[in-house]
Amino acid sequence: MSFPRKTHWTKDVKPELDGKEVVLSGWVWDIRDIGNIKFVLLRDREGMVQLTIKKGSVPDSVWSAVASLNKEDAIVVRGIVKASKIAKAGVEVFPSEVYVVAKSKPLPIDIWGTVETDLDTRLRFRSVDLKRPINSLIFRVESEVTRAIRETLYSHGFIEVFTPKIIVTSTEGGAELFAVQYFERVAYLAQSPQLYKEELTASLERIFEIAPAYRAEKHNTNYHLNEFISVDIEEAFANYTDVMEVLEDVIVNVYGKVAEAFNDEFSKYGIEVKVPKKPFRKITYDEALGILERRGLKVNWGEDVPKGGMEILSEEFGEPFFIIHFPTDIRAFYTKPLESDPRISESFDLVIDGLEIASGSSRIHIKEQLIDALRKRGLNPESFESHLVIYDYGLPPHAGWGLGLYRLMMVLLRRDNIREVVLYPRDRFRLEP
Incomplete structure (x- = not known):
């Protein structure tokens, strides 16, 4: 068909x-x-x-085509735009071709909101569920979020890279790995690009990656997934305070771009994005534990x-905040201890609305x-020999962080379940669609 x-x-x-004449395409909502007048709401x-x-x-062919329509039929329409004081949007289109x-x-x-459908059922029919207008909005926002992240990092002199997702050993020293058969040997899906991105500071200096990561953890919560975008x-030539400032700029720019582009649309769903102010509050791990103890959590x-505990701290502060200086022993092996007290590390978590969004x-x-x-x-x-070799050839002081894109989307749009902001979620029990 042409x-x-x-x-x-x-x-x-x-x-x-x-x-003016326009050509529109989409689905019958x-x-x-x-009787002699038919109104069709076209969704794209x-x-x-x-x-x-x-x-x-209208020609008889147009009338009969419209008479045959069902909800969610895909159509293309050529027509004339007319300003209207009656139509809800102040405008309507009079088709000449359908x-x-x-x-x-x-x-x-149900995608029209007349019957409530539980999330598991919606995810089972995910391609149909994505037709709901709120889902179109979520994933348009997600695209804008990734654009804003890239713009911010490029403005700071970072370049985008792509590292392997099939690796020979654990990235972070943990056991939560998915094994894959790689020809005659066993390999693993990468938990993160951590070791590669550290090595790249010896050549490309400032790098970023937005890519899938995999963790074989047997979680079943509203904020964990086994495949996610990190x-x-x-x-290079930076420490944890430097990259915390970069992270602040990323968050503020994301919230600003999303608020500007979507706040009018958000109002239909009771969502309002407020742009946080820099600098974000910083509390030490010890201070966090003291606040929690006063609030009844030991x-x-x-x-x-x-x-x-993060939820309590978010209630206390109301805005995004950093927890800094975690004990060295509970952070990844590559985390640098404080020179003044090696028990404590030059580390941080970013917390927004009770959820850890980023760690570095x-x-x-x-x-x-x-x-x-x-x-x-x-x-x-010896298991890290291919990584350790770069340390012999001028690896500079360096710092970095990893941010969960879906967790950021979850708090940005105030969703209760991380699966709502993922096109096709992969968790402990879900491998399809």
Whole structure:
């Protein structure tokens, strides 16, 4: 079938186009039939617009095509824009041509909001569920978020890289790895690009990557996944305070761009994005434990701050904040200890609305110190030989962080479950669709 190509998104059809011809394409969201007039609500990725079809004012082929329509049929329409005081958006389109390019059966789930469908069922029919306007909005926002992240990092002199996701050994020393058969040997899916990005500071200095990461952890929470998108940076000739400033700029720019582009649309869903102010509050691990104890939650020194503790701290501060100076023993082996007190590390977590969004640190850049750190954690330095070799050839002091894109989306859009901001989630129990 041949048909004209889209000239406008529905959001671009405004009263200022009165009298102009447009070509629209999308899906039938709703149909109202009042006899000799039919109203069709056309949905595309960007929104909706009303089509008005009057019998006798259109060719018979257009009238019969519209009469055959069902919800979610895919159509292409050529028509004239008319400003309207009656139509909800202040504008409607009068079609002169209608092409029905794909028919739809009745949907297996409700996308119109008349029947509540549980998340598991929605995810089972995810491609259909993604037709819901809120989902179109979520993933348009996610695209804008990644654009804002890239813009910020490029402005700081970072370049984008792509590191292997099939690796020979653990990136972070843990056991939570997915094994894959790699020809005659066993390999693993990467937990993060950590070792590669550290090595790249010896040549490319400032790098970032936005890519999948994999963790074989048997979680089943609203904020864990086994495949996720990680935003990682590493900067040469820098320490943890330098990269914390970069992270602040990333967050502020993301929130600013999203608020500017989407706050009007968000109002339909009770969402408002407020841009946080720099600098973010910084509290030490010891200070965090003291606040939590006063609030009735005892965390022993040397234990990580639990999710409930982060929620309490977020209630206390109300804004994004950093926890800094975690005990060295609970951070990854490559984390640099404070020179003044090696029990404590040059490390940080960024917490927003009770959720750890990003984690980072200064890294150990002296080979002997890194070997010692590996051995203290019961790891064999020989397993990291291909990584350790770069330490002999001028590896500079460096620092970096990793940020969970989906967790950022979750707090940005105030979603209760991380799976809502993932196209096709992969968790402990979900491997399809």
